[in-house]
Amino acid sequence: MATTPIRVNRAPVLTLWAAVVAERLGHPPETALSLASAVAGTAARAKARRLGLAEEHAGDAADRPAGPRRTVRLLGREIPVVETPDGLLAAEPDGKAAKPGAVAAYVARAFGERLADVRAVMETLAAGPAPEELNRIGFRLYEAFRPEVPSDVTGWGAKAVLDLDRIRSAAG
Template identity: 65%
Template sequence: MTQPDPPPIRVNRAPVLTLWAAVVAERLGHPVDTAFSLASHVAGTAAQAKARRLGIAEEHGKGAEHGGDAAPHPRETVRLLGRDVPVAHGGDGAVLADDGGGKPALAAPAQAYVAKAFGARLDEARAAMEALAASVPPEELNRTGFRLYEHFRPEVPPDARGWGAKGELHLRRIREAAG
């Protein structure tokens, strides 16, 4: 006898992408703090790109991620979900996303953001995402992981009305993404 599907989780897309990117980064071998720091950058750049597409944010000149960095040397990056994330090193030497100007982006704000967004359902959502991540070889997961996210992400209106709107995250869709 199959168990009924758990009720969907009401959440917007940004914390879902943040958690998924962190799970993928951990599957690639990054420690938890590095994973959440990198994941926050991935979700932030995805949100900025969507805001520009919707016309609710201005197009900026070429930034560091597009080759416009004035730094005299190439920046160190880590590839995550098809994006090159510029990195900096924390005081303890940990690799973290570059928050700008070589300043490391700490993981704690991203972890708190995800915990607040998912509430009591965080462990359940994380377990479903970890099972999906474990079903794909790491290199392939890093290459195709954003498309997997698109398969299970919450549905919201595609226009500006959907900006920041909560949708329903169905754990069944995460499990089905492996198939």
């Protein structure tokens, strides 16, 4: 029986993958979702600047409150975090905590009934390397399985097929 192709844009794929990696690093699900949203957001902003869809500026750090801050490294990015009564969460540019519930809803909408399938395959891939190694190579793994879209402006937000077999073979 053939399964329906999963048509999705890259942002929710990166978000889910980053959450899976964060959980493998030992972060609780709420923290993982919050961090994953920040990873996907920084990647989207960088691509928007590269494509000329957003202006270059001094960097995202300029939008953050001054003073000492705590960060968590995930997939090559330093994510500012804040301690909340619900645990550690990514910090938005205004310093407030990113809401993991909104991230979970976003990912659920993007993958629909195939979310469990995609997550299971990603978890299997993430279980291979040691956690520190996974964090080091995780973005390259994502690049190996992400949906293929045009690299120019026409690919911005475009949906393409996410191939579960490409995720399965990404480690090899």
